[in-house]
Amino acid sequence: MIAAAQSASNSSALNQWSVVAVTDAELKQQISDKVARSVPVARIPWIEEAPALLLWVGDLSRGAEITKEAGEVPFVFDYLDSMLMASIDASLAAQNAAVAAESMGLGIVYLGVMRNIARDIAEMINLPPHSFVTFGMAVGRPDTSRTSGIRPRPAQPMVLHHNQYEQGRYRDYLDDYENAYKAFRNSQNMSTKTWVGAVIESATSIDYMGGREQLRETLTERGFKLK
Ligand SMILES: Cc1cc2nc3c(=O)[nH]c(=O)nc-3n(C[C@H](O)[C@H](O)[C@H](O)COP(=O)(O)O)c2cc1C
Incomplete structure (x- = not known):
């Protein structure tokens, strides 16, 4: 994966990312507990x-x-773009690792x-100054006894534009996506909610943060001035 x-x-080619593999069970549990309290949920x-x-x-x-x-x-590290550059690089590295993991059945x-x-x-x-955890990634063997499936994506025209961004075109594809979203959630015994509802909640709930x-x-404390 690495x-x-x-x-x-x-x-x-500045290699502005790192990855810390937490395999120590106690440390992983402490992290999990702290994240759970922030959500808040009993456990993750x-x-x-x-x-x-x-x-x-x-x-x-x-x-x-x-x-x-x-x-x-x-x-130069005082500028927002430096933080973004490191975050983008960490994300690209992580997604390559994700694809590698899935190719090995993880x-x-x-x-x-x-x-x-x-x-x-x-x-x-x-972590030293001038670094931050952009996101985590749990890695393991999928539990085949639990329901899982590929979440539907919206139709391509919702995300693909040709030459010019066609503002508002996504509206034409929302109904179909809602139907696929609903069918997926039903098939996985997930609670009923709409995609638009999820979007609005993510945009209006401070709890969501x-x-x-x-x-x-x-980030400022850690040395990123985000100018
Ligand atoms: C940057 C990023 C952060 C995410 N954070 C979380 C998270 O904190 N908790 C979680 O359960 N899933 C998280 N997810 C998983 C997404 O919910 C999931 O990828 C999305 O629903 C699409 O499903 P799929 O990955 O199964 O295709 C995250 C995904 C990305 C790309």
Whole structure:
């Protein structure tokens, strides 16, 4: 998985990402408990039960150290784009690892909830300044006794535009997507909700953020000035 991750393209060949593989059961449980409290839910089985939790790190720390040791000031890292660059590179690496894992019969769950506890998790895994956990990824063997399936995606024209962005065209494809969304949720015995409802909830619920509303503050403390 890591070989595949390292094979991903990365911005300017600067390698501004790292990954911390948490396999220590006690540490993984502590992380899981802290994330669960932030949601809040009693427990997050897909972190607790997975043998490995990969924490994908947007990592400017090596660059900052190398630059400072050369007697220079890494002021470019004060800009928002540097944080974005590291996050993009971490994401591309992670997705390559995800595809590699699935090709070997493993399963993964991306974990944006790790940013709920951005400050704490950085301490728990001893992250240096100028780095942060962009997201996590639980890795394990899929439990074939549990229901699972591929979530439907919207029709291609909802996401694909030719030459110019056709504003509002997505509306033509919403009904079909709602039907597929509903059928999928029914087939998996999931609670009834609509995709549009989920979108609105994600856009209007501070609870949905689970602590991520403080991310700018944490990133600033960790050395990202986000100018
Ligand atoms: C960046 C990212 C963060 C995610 N965070 C979470 C998460 O915190 N918890 C979770 O259960 N699933 C999380 N997911 C999983 C998505 O809900 C899931 O990928 C999506 O519903 C599509 O389903 P599929 O991956 O099975 O195709 C995340 C996915 C991505 C790409």
